[in-house]
Amino acid sequence: MKLTAVYPGTFDPITNGHLDIISRGETLFDRIIVAILRNPEKDPLFSLDERVAILRAVVGKRPAVAVEVFDGLLVEFARARGAQVIVRGLRALSDFEYEFQMTQMNQRLEPGIQTVFMMPSETYSYVSSRLVKEVARLGGDVGGLVPPDVATRLKRRFAAPASHRMESR
Ligand code: PNS
Numbered sequence: 001m002k003l004t005a006v007y008p009g010t011f012d013p014i015t016n017g018h019l020d021i022i023s024r025g026e027t028l029f030d031r032i033i034v035a036i037l038r039n040p041e042k043d044p045l046f047s048l049d050e051r052v053a054i055l056r057a058v059v060g061k062r063p064a065v066a067v068e069v070f071d072g073l074l075v076e077f078a079r080a081r082g083a084q085v086i087v088r089g090l091r092a093l094s095d096f097e098y099e100f101q102m103t104q105m106n107q108r109l110e111p112g113i114q115t116v117f118m119m120p121s122e123t124y125s126y127v128s129s130r131l132v133k134e135v136a137r138l139g140g141d142v143g144g145l146v147p148p149d150v151a152t153r154l155k156r157r158f159a160a161p162a163s164h165r166m167e168s169r
Contacts, residue, residue, distance in 0.1 A: 005029040005085040006078045012044040013150045017124035021089040038071035075110035090117040
């Protein structure tokens with residue numbers, strides 16, 4: 001049986017921690033669909049189109065990886081794609097409660113889809129999209145924590161006057 005996994009998230013922006021999880025997923029699953037949530041409650045820095053373009057540029061050439069956008073319930077998207085697994089990355093204990101609640105809810109909604117957690121390399125155990133944005137906004141170096149294209153985009157975004165930062169939302 002071919003195993004398909006959905007790796008959902010906001011990816012605002014994708015970090016090397018996310019990439020690490022995708023690479024680990026490639027060793028376990030026949031197909032991984034990186035699924036970008038269309039309408040997160042969070043107000044994203046990068047527009048949906050930018051996040052799709054970044055992800056396609058970064059992982060688009062990997063034969064087992066696809067990039068898609070979803071809205072509505074994650075389990076419905078996963079079911080529609082024939083996925084048996086939802087993949088989530090788990091860094092520290094602080095991630096646990098949120099992930100626990102989501103997993104239990106998803107299990108209630110769709111008991112046939114299993115959530116699998118993977119831990120990134122310790123190199124990325126403290127890396128989050130939120131912190132990366134904060135450091136970049138304050139002029140810090142995020143090289144090595146995000147793909148080079150993302151580092152360039154962050155630099156460009158935060159070099160612009162604040163009034164221009166909203167343009168792609
Ligand atoms: O990268 P994030 O922001 O932690 O990802 C959160 C995400 C996209 C996995 C989560 O918000 C989600 O699955 N949203 C879809 C709505 C849904 O299915 N909600 C009910 C289950 S918790």
